[in-house]
Amino acid sequence: MRLLGIISEFLRGLGEATLFLFTMIAALPAALLRPRLVAQQLYMIGVLSLIIVAISGSFIGMVLALQGYRTLAQFGASSALGVVVAFGVIRELGPVVTALLFAGRAGSSLAAEIGLMKATDQLSGMEMMAVDPIKRVIAPRFLAGIIAMPLLASIFALMAIGVAGGHLVGVEVLGVDDGSYWSQIHSGLHPHDIFESLIKSFVFGVAVNWIALYQGYHAAPTSEGVSRATTSTVVVSSLAILALDFILTAFMFR
Amino acid sequence: MTPTGQEILVRVRDLRFAFGPRVIYDGVDIDIPRGKVTAIMGPSGTGKTTLLRLIGGQWRPQSGTVEFDGADVHKQSRSQLFELRKRMGMLFQNGALLTDLTVFENVAFPLREHSDLPDSMIRDVVLMKLEAVGLRGAADLYPEQISGGMSRRVALARAVALEPALVMYDEPFTGQDPISMGVLMRLIRTLNEALGLTSILVSHDVEEVLSISDYAYVIAGGKVLAHGTPEAIRTSESPMVRQFLDGKPDGPVPFHYKAARDYAADLLGDAAA
Numbered sequence: 001m002r003l004l005g006i007i008s009e010f011l012r013g014l015g016e017a018t019l020f021l022f023t024m025i026a027a028l029p030a031a032l033l034r035p036r037l038v039a040q041q042l043y044m045i046g047v048l049s050l051i052i053v054a055i056s057g058s059f060i061g062m063v064l065a066l067q068g069y070r071t072l073a074q075f076g077a078s079s080a081l082g083v084v085v086a087f088g089v090i091r092e093l094g095p096v097v098t099a100l101l102f103a104g105r106a107g108s109s110l111a112a113e114i115g116l117m118k119a120t121d122q123l124s125g126m127e128m129m130a131v132d133p134i135k136r137v138i139a140p141r142f143l144a145g146i147i148a149m150p151l152l153a154s155i156f157a158l159m160a161i162g163v164a165g166g167h168l169v170g171v172e173v174l175g176v177d178d179g180s181y182w183s184q185i186h187s188g189l190h191p192h193d194i195f196e197s198l199i200k201s202f203v204f205g206v207a208v209n210w211i212a213l214y215q216g217y218h219a220a221p222t223s224e225g226v227s228r229a230t231t232s233t234v235v236v237s238s239l240a241i242l243a244l245d246f247i248l249t250a251f252m253f254r
Numbered sequence: 255m256t257p258t259g260q261e262i263l264v265r266v267r268d269l270r271f272a273f274g275p276r277v278i279y280d281g282v283d284i285d286i287p288r289g290k291v292t293a294i295m296g297p298s299g300t301g302k303t304t305l306l307r308l309i310g311g312q313w314r315p316q317s318g319t320v321e322f323d324g325a326d327v328h329k330q331s332r333s334q335l336f337e338l339r340k341r342m343g344m345l346f347q348n349g350a351l352l353t354d355l356t357v358f359e360n361v362a363f364p365l366r367e368h369s370d371l372p373d374s375m376i377r378d379v380v381l382m383k384l385e386a387v388g389l390r391g392a393a394d395l396y397p398e399q400i401s402g403g404m405s406r407r408v409a410l411a412r413a414v415a416l417e418p419a420l421v422m423y424d425e426p427f428t429g430q431d432p433i434s435m436g437v438l439m440r441l442i443r444t445l446n447e448a449l450g451l452t453s454i455l456v457s458h459d460v461e462e463v464l465s466i467s468d469y470a471y472v473i474a475g476g477k478v479l480a481h482g483t484p485e486a487i488r489t490s491e492s493p494m495v496r497q498f499l500d501g502k503p504d505g506p507v508p509f510h511y512k513a514a515r516d517y518a519a520d521l522l523g524d525a526a527a
Contacts, residue, residue: 117353125350128310129364129412130339136367 017214023134024142024213030132031139038140038147045106045141046148050155052105053098057089057156060097061165064088069174078174082181083188085166090189090197094157096245099204102149103237107212110141111233114216115226123217138217142209149205150198157197161185196252203244208237263288263420263452264309269318271301271308278304279315280476286420291446291453293463293484296473297498302456303347305473306422309454310344311335323419340368343413343421347428349405351397351412357384358393361412368416383411386448387441403434410441414449421445422454427462435459439466460499464488472498 031038068084114137117123123133159165170176212233219229264286271279278301286292294302307313309320311327320327322338330338351360361380365371371379384390387407392400400408406426413421423442427435443466446453457463464470464484471481472495480487480495490496497505513520 120353121346121348121350122352124307124312125344125346125352125409127312128339128342128344129367129416130336131364131367132336 016218017210020214020217021210024138024210027132027135027139028143030135031143034140037136038144041141041144042148045110045144046152049102049105049148049152052101053152053156054159056097056101057094057159058164058168060093060156061085061089061160061167062169064093064160065166065169065174069170069176078176079180080184080188081170081174081176082161082166083184085170086161086185086189087193089157089160089166090193092245092249094160095153095197095200095204096241098153098156098201099149099208099241100238102152102205103208103212103234103241106145106148107208107233107237108230110145110209110212111216111219111229112226114138114141114213115219115221115229118217118219119221119223119226138213142213145209145212146202146205149208150201153197153201153204196248200245200248203248204241207240207244211237211240261288262286263323264454265319265321266305266309267319267321269308269315269320271304271313271315271318277476279308279318281318282473282476282478284471284478284481286452286454287469288452289446289450290468291443291455291466293467293470294454294456294473295458295460295463295470295498296479298458300473300475302458302473303424306344306424306454306456309422310339310342340416341419343416343418345406345409345413345421345423345426347425349397349402349409351405351408353397355396356393357389357395357397357400357408360397360408361415364412364415379415380411383415384408386414386445387411388437401434403430403438406430406434406438407441410438410445414445414451417449418451420452420454422456424456425458426455427457427459435462442466460501474498 064085065081068081068088069078072078072081072084114123117137123137126133126136161167167181171178171181215229215233215236219225262285264284266282266284269279269282269284270277284294284305294305296302304313308315309322309327311320311330314328322342325334325338327335327338351357352363355363358380361383362376365376365379369376381390381393384393387410389400389404389407389411392404392408397405397408410421426438426442430438439462442453442455445451455463455467464487467484469481470484470487472479472487472490474494479498480490480492482490487495488499490499494506496502503509
């Protein structure tokens with residue numbers, strides 16, 4: 001009986017969240033007409049996440065290069081280091097780690113912001129001023145989030161492979177030849193790898209923003225409710241990212 | 255003096271509303287006369303704020319109707335409802351100012367959302383509204399930099415920015431010092447006259463509210479206990495109204511929240527049985 005209750009509660013929540021997603025999507029044209037609002041949110045969500053994404057990207061690239069070099073050197077294949085780093089970053093780590101960081105940095109702050117706006121009657125206040133909060137507040141954030149995620153993942157990949165990470169450790173420190181580092185990437189990596197990576201980061205972006213905005217908008221209007229919304233945003237988004245990553249990868253490697 | 259016909263802006267009929275098992279309104283009729291300040295008074299928890307949300311169409315009653323200027327609020331489509339709301343202003347208890355905008359931008363918000371006025375004109379209108387509430391000097395401050403009383407005055411300026419027909423005040427005096435209370439009272443009265451508004455004032459500050467209103471309702475237990483001019487309410491003989499007006503702790507509205515068990519039985523537990 002209890003299990004049945006939990007399942008029906010879960011399904012109810014899922015249905016409510018799906019309706020919320022459709023409402024947000026329906027409000028997207030309204031957000032497109034207000035580019036200033038979207039630009040503000042792109043700054044809040046995207047630009048302010050840049051540093052953490054760039055630094056994480058560099059370190060992950062460096063670690064991949066160290067680990068990859070050790071194994072490759074045993075077979076005298078250290079010139080293939082570039083492509084190892086690039087595959088790892090572009091296919092998996094770029095989208096997944098960026099999305100996890102994005103959930104922690106931008107998702108949590110979105111949920112807290114919207115939850116607090118609800119708790120302090122700002123959303124009701126807007127409704128009473130005949131301004132639809134979904135169009136004015138939610139849709140611009142959703143749009144900015146799904147634009148920002150693929151861009152951040154791309155920056156993560158650039159930092160990890162070229163600018164700092166793998167290149168710095170592999171070429172500058174461990175002495176892999178610069179030319180072969182890049183030419184291996186060039187010949188090993190196909191445009192569809194990059195395309196699939198962008199699809200992943202787009203899907204993760206939709207998922208994280210959807211979860212964050214839903215949690216904030218449906219938070220109980222108390223301090224406990226806001227804190228719970230923030231926590232569940234990070235927890236649910238992280239699990240969703242990893243599960244979605246598995247599903248997408250399975251489809252892409254069929 | 256029960257107002258009739260065209261003189262009524264908001265007409266509530268046989269309103270029933272409940273949160274789950276908790277009945278808030280159990281068949282309530284209220285008329286808000288046009289151009290007047292009408293007070294809705296009652297003990298905390300009687301759903302005075304709920305009434306405002308029902309009039310604004312944010313919540314839906316289980317049965318009964320709310321008409322605003324002849325239109326049934328709960329039978330409108332979303333866009334029609336938003337059109338109606340442009341003619342209503344609401345002042346929330348905490349002001350509900352947008353915390354990421356300055357005082358100026360808060361007042362400009364409804365104008366920017368609903369009009370195509372050029373920036374220079376919006377600026378003039380906003381400064382005039384802020385001057386009316388005495389806060390032109392605070393235009394560049396953010397909501398966290400001003401006091402609670404000032405927030406309410408800003409919210410008031412914002413509520414009247416679109417020149418609405420109706421302004422609803424939700425507990426405007428709660429937690430205010432005597433000076434800012436006096437300021438708010440005078441503002442509510444003078445704005446009502448100057449802008450030709452209709453005002454609904456929800457509060458439990460009996461004396462203050464009665465002194466500035468033209469008509470008053472007393473609500474408790476889901477029913478209208480009494481209504482009439484402030485004078486008629488003040489001299490009411492009804493024991494419940496008297497308890498409320500005189501602030502008696504116990505009476506028809508009991509001091510004790512209803513308990514399931516007798517006090518002695520509760521204390522002594524099974525030993526009493």
